[in-house]
Amino acid sequence: MTTATATQRPRTVLYVADAEAAASDGAGALEGVEAGPERSVHAVTAVDRVRNWAPEADCVVFAETPTTAAGASLLEVIEGCGSTPVILFTEPSFAPTAARSTDGIDGYVRRDTDDAVAHLADEIEWVCRETGDAVSADRAASTPGPAERFLESVPEVAACRDRDRLFERLVETAADALDCETCWLSTVHFGEFTPRATALGVSDDDLEPISRDGVLDETLRTGETLRIDEIDSDDRLTAPLDGVTSLCCVPVGDIGLLQVAAEEAAAFDDRDCDSLAAWCRVAAAVLERIDADASHRTAREQLQRERDRLRTDRDRLASERDELAAERDRLADERDRFRALFATIPEPAVRYEIDDGRVLVRDSNDAFDEVFGTAPEGVGGEEPVAPGLEHRRAALLESLRAGERCQLDSRRETVDGVREFLLTLVPVDAGASDGGASDAHTPEGLLVYSDVTETSRREREVAAAEARLETIETLVDEEMRTPLNVARGYLELAAETGAAEHFAEVDDAQERLRELVDRLVSIVRRDDVLVETEPVAIHDVARRAWVTVETGDARLVTHTADDRVLEADKARLRELFEQLLGTMIDTAERSDCGTKSGDETPAETAVVTVGATDDGFYVARRDAEPDAAAADGRIETEPDSDQLTAADGTGFGLETVERIADAHGWTVGVAADDGRIAVAFRSVDASDGH
Incomplete structure (x- = not known):
């Protein structure tokens, strides 16, 4: 294949710096200078790469100050450049006189001026015209081939971040380097070689998927380059396109084949095949990096999602922990308040707890001991035998589990005799009940003894008085009315007739009235109130x-x-x-x-x-x-x-x-x-x- 001369191709410049960022930024700035011919500037940080690439370059720029640690490799770079001119792009501390006295330095530009990069571009052109054009022309004439073109495209290919862009650049660079527009990439898809990217000289409609068998499959498996000089006389493969005579197929890793075809016979020599194979190896390496980056990116995204989930869980757990701590503090405050109330309550009371389905009496207050003369039996952990609960344990436990306030009547012996009490059961937190499903909702409570002896006595007095009034009402309404009517009737008869027997009937009626009055007086004076039971x-x-x-x-x-x-x-x-x-x-x-x-x-x-x-x-x-x-x-x-x-x-x-x-x-x-x-x-x- 033919190769462009030095005057037809861009200037190839290596920009050498100690740090990758400095090398990349300097190369980009130099390549962006519009003055002068087109330049292809490559960032280099390692001396070994300078030795490998300098023979193919027109000029090498050393962008470090030789008197610093970063510039200590100047002599190694000069040695590695050979006949390629070297321009020192440095700080003014390394004076021009020092640069001229250093063998191998062909040019000098200070970095601290406003137009330093533009001056560097002018210096490169002057040095190349004076010392490098002849060398570049001789190199181009003596080493025709695509190697330098592939080399120039390496940075761009290496910068690819997705497979499709890499495939496109792979085919475009191969077609340009070999000066052949019939170039395409086929990848393996469901047992076939399917066209994935094509150069300008190939239409997508011209290519058909090819079964993965025969010589193409062997080429992919072995990794060896396949070159066919006369496809019509080679029975291993049929022509993929009309007019194709010679063909060069190179594997790209294990994903597919890069194929270049020409109408003339034996259009590709060994150097073309070697350059294309090296180019495909570069592409395979970049592809591995892309896949690895994608895998790493996926893993990183998964890790980030997992991290976010863990952070969310952590925040939730922290919030729940804070809520539990606040609830624990609230319950502790409530318990302290409850126990303080229990200690100061003026009425007899016992404090209970629920433990494993049992109601345990834990303590009694001073009023309880004063009224009943002793603490309740069972204090300290046994089933309660507090006064009023001996025959009501089942009802008590049911109310406690339900977390409901309830009241019981009881008559008990006290130090002052038998008294009537209203027993009030007060759970600590009745609102937390779940219908008795768990004892944990009512762990503690009070049983308060309210003395209702006098109240009950008054109620019985009122009831007895009402009963007596009802009896009096009945006697007056039903039994006294009749004698009164009889007496009135006989008095009227006596007044009319003057008969003495009528007065006797009146006297009998009055006697019955006196008896009824005595009954009424007895009823009024009767005490039906129960004094003591x-x-x-x-x-x-x-x-x-x-x-x-x-x-x-x-x-x-x-x-x-x-x-x-x-x-x-x-x-x-x-x-x-x-x-x-x-x-x-x-x-x-x-x-x-x-x-x-x-x-x-x-x-x-x-x-x-x-x-x-x-x-x-x-x-x-x-x-x-x-x-x-x-x-x-x-x-x-x-x-x-x-x-x-x-x-x-x-x-x-x-x-x-x-x-x-x-x-x-x-x-x-x-x-x-x-x-x-x-x-x-x-x-x-x-x-x-x-």
Whole structure:
């Protein structure tokens, strides 16, 4: 192939500096000077590269001050340049006289002037004309070939940062260096050599993908250059384009083949093939760097994303840590405030905690010890036995787990006697409850004992007063009105007739009125308020009342198995049983009087049974044969709740019984049929015990 002469090609200049940045910046500035012929300036930092490239260059610029450490390699550079002229581009500290006295320096330019680079360009032209044009012409004439052109394009190829640009520059430089426009690059794609980049002399439509087999595949695998001087007479390969006679194929690493074709036979010699192979090796190295850079860039981006993610996680964890610390501090402050409140609360109180599903009493305040005379049993880690909780552990634990405030009524023994208390359960943080799913939401709380004895007493007094007023209202409205009407009627008759018997009726009516007035006074003065209550067994009270009542042949039946202990005023409860048992016996006697006929039928014996129900107790009477007790030692009657009616207006004389039951907060119902009567008391609370 032909090669351009020295006057036809750009000046080739090596710009030598100790640092890569200084070399690149200086080469770029020099190449950008518009004055003079076109220049191709290459940045060089190593002496070895100067030795390799200087023979192909027109001039070498040494851009360091020889008296500095960076300029200490001046003599080695001069030696490596051989016959290529050297221009010293230096600081003024190295004077021109010193430069002229140094063998091998052909020119000198100071770097500290405003137009230093332009002066350097003029100096290069003057030196080249005086000492270098003949050498360059002789070099061009004696060494024709593309090597210097490939060398000039190395920096540009090395600067490529993507594959497509590299492929384009690879083909363009090969076509220009070999002065052949029929040049293209084919890369391996799905088992075929597919055209990837073409020179100006080749159209993309002219080339077709070629199967990866035969001599082209062998060329790619072995890395050897394939040269065909006469393609028509070579059966290894068919012509890829019309008019192609000779062909040179060079592998580019393992990605494909660079192919150059010519119409004339034997258009490529060994030097062309060697230059093209060296050029492809440069391209392969640059391609490896691009791929490595891409891989590194991808890895770097992944690392950056991972770093960003870790930073985000770190910031999130730090934020959560700060929130947890703030929450911990808040809870600590809340706990301190809570315990300070617990210590100063004026009412008796115990502090509890939940541990592994157990409610543990941890402490009691001074007021608790003063009121009850002792600390609660179990303080320090056992299940609580604080007063009022002995029979209510399940309900207590359920409320604690739910984180809900609840209240319980209890009557307890204190240093001042039996008192009534309202127990208030106060979790530390009721708002944190999750419906009882976790004990951790209510780890601590208070149980406060509020003395409501006086309040309850006043409530009972008010209730009793209201009951008395209702009774007075009934007596006045229903029983006093009739005698008054009778007296008024007979007085009118007496006034009309003057008959003395009418005055007798008036006198009887007045007597009944006096009796009613006495009842009203008794009711008004009656005290139905329970002064003191205590645990009482109903069977014991029933048996004590039985001995005070005229019972005749009637029998009392009680069973130990269904005895019941309840909170009641013992004296008033005994009065209730005396009244009720007397009523039961009187009812039985009246029934006997109505059913007996001489001595023909033996008199029946009344059996009175006292027993407990789920929510109270009952007193029942039934009639039995005289020998029935021997046949059935467990005669008892429990009233059917469906048969119960209110005690008012039953005709059994249960006003006193109902009044005492009302004072205790109980309800009374009566059921009766042939030969049987039962009175049931409901809504009766069991005793809490001691």
